[in-house]
Amino acid sequence: MPYDEISDLRFFTMLIEAGSVTAAARSMGTSPAVTSRRLSRMEERLGSSLVVRTTRHFRPTETGRVLYERGVQIVSDVDKLEDEIAQANQSPQGSLNIGAPVELGRRQIAPFIETFSEKYPKLSLSLALAGEGLHDSTDCLDVILRLGMPDTPGAIVTLLATTRRVLCAAPSYIERRSLPQTPHDLSKHDCLCLRRHKTMTVLNKWVIGDDEKKDIVTVHSRLSSTSCEIIHDWALSGRGIAYKLLCDVHHDIESGKLARIFPDLYGEKTDLYAVMPSRQHASVNVRTFLHELREFLRNTGGF
Structure with missing residues (x-):
């Protein structure tokens, strides 16, 4: 026209x-x-x-x-x-406030933000970390990163990446207790389990398998915590077997601090989403951040 x-x-x-x-x-x-x-x-x-x-x-x-x-x-x-x-045609500038889960934020998002801030020096970035699902629309955040599909009325939600859970333990634990031979052998091992906030329900039913078959194993909770980071630290110190997101433990597996157990098998799939207030969806700051974060996650281990 x-x-x-x-x-x-x-x-x-x-x-x-x-x-x-x-x-x-x-x-x-x-x-x-x-x-x-x-x-x-x-x-x-x-x-x-x-x-x-x-x-x-x-x-x-x-x-x-x-x-x-x-x-x-x-x-x-x-x-x-x-x-x-x-x-x-504009370059990101002003401010951008990002929320993320604690462990993902520390191990993946914070390093990305360092590099991103060097590329866009006119942009001031803030990273707020909280337990999974504790950020909500009342927080003063432009983007909230969530593991698992969020239910946020009126928000714009976009899928960024997908990871899976894996079984891992420190070499010191494996040397002391030996490797399980089948997923059902996990019930005989010391396992490090998450607990839900408030209810303290232990998450001790672990799904493990491949594309054709999956087993659900009820494990013994030798140590448990509501903190993913504490579970990670206990795994590194040889306290037991952990059921962790691959994106959180990839670098430790690569460096040999942790070892994959059943390396051909995976646990549950988990999606990483970005949640934005509708007013922020078209912001050049938000669009640029998410575009480059998606590329970063695609090229890093664990996703």
Whole structure:
């Protein structure tokens, strides 16, 4: 659609919303005569009357009503497109507040933010860490990173990456207790289990298997905690077998501080989501951050 036609649509929607030629002229900073002539040129070009104008009435004709209703949407789409193009040419600046789970935030998000901040020196970044699921829409955050599908009314949710749980233990534990031969042997080992906040329910039913078969094993909770980080620390010190997200333990497995148990088998799949208030969805800061974080996670271990 040529630009002058877009301009005419914008003019016509303003005219109808103003309610009269005089009011429209006043809002557009022109005269009623100029406004009336422009309307007449539109009607002549379209070959149809658009407005009923008498001394008492000013209303769109049926054609004018259709043009107005469609025109409002077209003008809105054009404005949004122009805004997106303008923002795409901007560099992130100002501030960006990010929320993340404690362990993921420390081990993956914080290192990424360091590099990201060097690339965009005009952007001030803050990272808020909390237990999984404890951040919510009342916090002053632009982006909340969540493991597992969130239920946040009115928010924009986007999938960033997927990881899986794995079984791992320190070499010192394996040397002391030997490796389990089958998943069901886990019931004979010291296992490090998470507990739910408040209820203290122990999460001791571990799913482990491959694409064809999965076993659910009830393990003995030798030590347990509501903190993923404490479970991680106990695993590193040789206190037992942990059922951890691969993204959290990947570097320790690579360095030999932890060893995979049943390296061909995986536990439950977990998705990482970004949750944003709807007002932040189109922010250049948010869009750039999520685009580069997604690339970072794709190229790092554990996802």
